[in-house]
Amino acid sequence: MPFCADTFNVSGGKKYSMKSRLAIHGGKPVIQAPRPHFRWPPSVPGLTAALAEYVEAGGPLSIPGRDGIYAKLEDRLAALHDRRYALLTSSGTMALYSAFFAIGLEPGDEVISTVYSFHATATPLLHLGALIHFCDVEPDTGNIDAGELASLVTPRTRAVVTNHMWGHPVDVEAVAAICRRNRIAWVEDCSHAHFAQYRGRTVGKFGDVSVLSLQGNKLLTGGEGGVLLTDSREIYERATLLGHSLKRSEECVEDLRWREIRRTGYGLKFRMHPLAAVMVDHLLEHHCFSWIQSRAKTLQRFSDGLAATGKVLPMARRPYVTSMGAHYGFKPRLDFQAFGVSRETLVKALQAEGLEVEIPGSPPFHRLPIFDPERFRIGGFQKKDHRGRSFPGAEAYTASTLSLPTFTFPEDLPMVDAYVEAFHKVFHHIEELK
Incomplete structure (x- = not known):
């Protein structure tokens, strides 16, 4: 007007x-x-019917393995992000915790984090004993400043975590080059940027491991929930062991290094509720x-x-x-x-x-x-x-x-x-x- x-x-x-x-x-x-x-x-048109149909058809309200709606939604999300593996979690925060654990962080390892995001981009690192080194952001986008990032890397740096603030992708090529050059892992937080694109490619494809939040305020939501995405079998299996024990870990963990704990995993439960998965799948479809x-x-x-x-x-x-x-x-x-x-x-x-x-x-x-x-x-x-x-x-x-x-x-x-x-x-x- x-x-x-x-x-x-x-x-x-x-x-x-x-x-x-x-x-x-x-x-x-x-x-x-x-x-x-x-x-x-x-x-949301059709959502109540989709949830009722799932329950009335006897859809399980607890899924210990990679079955049914879990497999359907994980396959869909992996394909949409051009990833080999997707792992549903109870929240984006737990997806981030799983990602940091899965790349092998240990107490004292240094991780460079954007200094501006929702706090859960970095707080899981506190629980893993990492040393967090904050990196400044661009004053107009709020995204991590790749120029400063390059200057902060030390021999102790093990990983970088970024967030695509409010949907604006970070400078992917610059961040990726820094990580490759220094052989450090990139954890790509896409919680603000579902299906945003960098030079025609969907974010979530670029990091060694990427995560999305599916919390209630997000455009794609299950009320609560998250997803971890990766092309690394090792990262996928370590994340599975952390929060998806019993049938899921027995089915999906193949590495012989972890055969003794394939059933128990590391003892935590990060599974998404099946009804949240039904909701996310319906929103993606329609x-x-x-x-x-x-x-x-x-x-x-x-x-x-x-x-x-x-x-x-x-x-x-x-x-x-x-x-x-x-x-x-x-x-x-x-x-x-x-x-x-x-x-x-x-x-x-x-x-x-x-x-x-x-x-x-x-x-x-x-x-x-x-x-x-x-x-x-x-x-x-x-x-x-x-x-x-x-x-x-x-x-x-x-x-x-x-x-x-x-x-x-x-x-x-x-x-x-x-x-x-x-x-x-x-x-x-x-x-x-x-």
């Missing part, structure tokens, strides 16, 4: 004058629809890829509309990004210093206009207490001391972003336009907020 210098329209045909007062100063809000304006997952296309169009319109204010920066997108896939979150960036209003003040003004807008809640890892070696220890394991280090890329990125709804469907477009108009209104009156 085009912006007019004197008046602007919002959904429903209402017209607001640019002379109207800001809602935070007693004026009428642009959006009066009750919140929330966006919920995920949406109501909805996932159309949702991805719809979300891409909707968020591009949102981004373009916000960029037209002249205050919100265009959505960052490197030339190598073919698709942002599930595009897990919509986090536009602003240069708050340029217009002299704090982020907190702007958020309050936008909220008064009826928007669901927040300051993102995930700080860089070096500011999280769980990574402070003097305050918290897990089982006495070692931690890298990051006090005194600076991470300007992460600080710049996290200081510049807002969190807005990840609008996805055509029926969301009127609300998208209303949000854009609210931004125009607030920016028109920006001097009143100083």
